[in-house]
Amino acid sequence: MxxxxxxxxxxxxxxxxxxxxxxxxxKCCHPLIRLFSVGESSKNGKCGDLRKGVMxxxxxxxxxxxxxxxxxxxxxxxxxxxxxKATITAIAHRGASGWAPENTVAAxxxxxxxxxxxxxxxxxxxxxxxxxxxxxxxxxxxxxxxGRVADACWLDIxxxxxxxxxxxxxxxxxVPALEEALQAISEHARPVIELKVRIDERMLLDLLRRHDxxxxxxxxxxxxxxxxxxxxxxxxxxxxxLAENWKPDxxxxxxxxxxxxxxxxxxxxxxxxxxxxxxSVEHTWAYQVNxxxxxxxxxxxxxxxxxxxxxxxxxxx
Ligand code: G3P
Ligand code: CA
Numbered sequence: 001m002x003x004x005x006x007x008x009x010x011x012x013x014x015x016x017x018x019x020x021x022x023x024x025x026x027k028c029c030h031p032l033i034r035l036f037s038v039g040e041s042s043k044n045g046k047c048g049d050l051r052k053g054v055m056x057x058x059x060x061x062x063x064x065x066x067x068x069x070x071x072x073x074x075x076x077x078x079x080x081x082x083x084x085k086a087t088i089t090a091i092a093h094r095g096a097s098g099w100a101p102e103n104t105v106a107a108x109x110x111x112x113x114x115x116x117x118x119x120x121x122x123x124x125x126x127x128x129x130x131x132x133x134x135x136x137x138x139x140x141x142x143x144x145x146x147g148r149v150a151d152a153c154w155l156d157i158x159x160x161x162x163x164x165x166x167x168x169x170x171x172x173x174x175v176p177a178l179e180e181a182l183q184a185i186s187e188h189a190r191p192v193i194e195l196k197v198r199i200d201e202r203m204l205l206d207l208l209r210r211h212d213x214x215x216x217x218x219x220x221x222x223x224x225x226x227x228x229x230x231x232x233x234x235x236x237x238x239x240x241x242l243a244e245n246w247k248p249d250x251x252x253x254x255x256x257x258x259x260x261x262x263x264x265x266x267x268x269x270x271x272x273x274x275x276x277x278x279x280s281v282e283h284t285w286a287y288q289v290n291x292x293x294x295x296x297x298x299x300x301x302x303x304x305x306x307x308x309x310x311x312x313x314x315x316x317x
Contacts, residue, residue, distance in 0.1 A: 088299050090314040091118040091192055091307045093287065094135060098309035101166035102142060103133045104173045108184045116311035118218075119185050120192040123178055123199065130154035131178035131199050131207075134162075141165070143175060150197075182211040191217040192307075194242070198226045201233040208237075220263060224253070231258055240283065246273050251280035263287060263307070266294050274301035289313075 095107020096114070103121050111119050122135040127150060139145035139152065143160040154177070163173025176184070178193075185191045191213055208214040220240040221227050227239045240261030241254050246268050254262050254277075261283035269286055277284045285305035286298050295313055298306050306314070 088295060088303070088314055089118055089305045090116055090311040091120050091285065091305050092116045092311040093120050093307045093309050095119055095121065096309070096311055098290070101163045101170050101173055103135055103176070104162055104170075105176055105180065105184045106163060106170055106173050108181065111311050112185075112188050114312040116189060118190040118192050118305070120194060120220075120307055121181055122194045122196050124149050124196045125199055126154040126157055127151050128153045129200075131204070132157060133176045133178060133181045135196070137196075179207060182207065182213065186211045186213050186216075193217060193219045195219060195221045195223075195226050198223070198229065201230050204230070205234055205237070218261065220261075224257065224259075227259060228257055238283075240285065242287075244268065246270075248276075251277040255280040261285060263305075266298065266306075269298070269301060269303060271301050274303055278302055 092107070092111035094102035095104065096110035096116070097103070097107050100107040100110040108119050108121070121133045123131050124134055124137075126132050132149070132154065134142065134149055134157075136142060136149070138148050139157070139160065140147075142165060143157075143162045144164065145152065145157065145160040149157070157175050158177075160175060161171060161173065162175045163170025182191055204219075205214065208217060214234070215236050215238075218238045218240050219227070219230060220242050222242040222244070224241055227241060230237055231239060235258070238261065239259045240263050241250075241257075241259045242263045243250055244265065246264060251262055260281060262277050262281050263285040265288045266286040267288070269284075274284055283305065284303045285307060286294075286303050287307035289295060289298060289306035289308045290310055290313070292313060295306055295308075308314075
């Protein structure tokens, strides 16, 4: 079976059968196309010459029985296009959450240690209305506490251990308040604040002004209403819409609502989508990018920012 690739039609992972019992051939029919393999490979761990993140070939790539008959690898055609980004910004996802407990000052410091210039973190409200940095709706996964964040008072949350679940060397690490996160990050990197819930817009804007990051930071949310409420209070703030999936009108909606960025999972992006988004919003970012080949694919699509658990995946520029 042959797969033909050409600019404008990136090779989607779904196009490759999960199980291959016969030889397959992927042909590049454009000189600027390079193939990368990403993700998992064969069950027995052998994947022939297909190494994660390694440029494979200019020539048609033959996937044959030497690769095994249980290849489940995903393949991307990386197309070197005029809109390709020479530099991509790494945004540390919940801090450097690959190495340190997510959404803690330890994770922010770990990201700063590798010269990461943008750090994402999640914000919720405690029962007494303090904006705090935690991802989940409950305390259970990332602290030694139990129950809903929204039902716990800040002073009780503050006493919890938010580090031991990751590794015992992080024992005693605390859930930070938003204020503390801004203190840790603002002088060194761009805070990228994901609002998991709506918080009082004026309170947030005051806090951002006090830390002198109103025009530097990015505020993101999956909830467009949360961003719209902020836009009504400030025209300066950079607001990015998070979306789990592409919809044909999504970029145009961002433009209409004066959002400056669109952020989607890597798997939701494709070249045509990135091009369409680029016509409507200033910034396009991808998340769940933890692989060098996926970074390369983002660059080729013109996506400028990748949100990653391993911010050293990209050299600072
Ligand atoms: O950065 C985007 C990403 O943070 C959204 O997903 O679940 O990690 O907050 P989540
Ligand atoms: Ca997040």
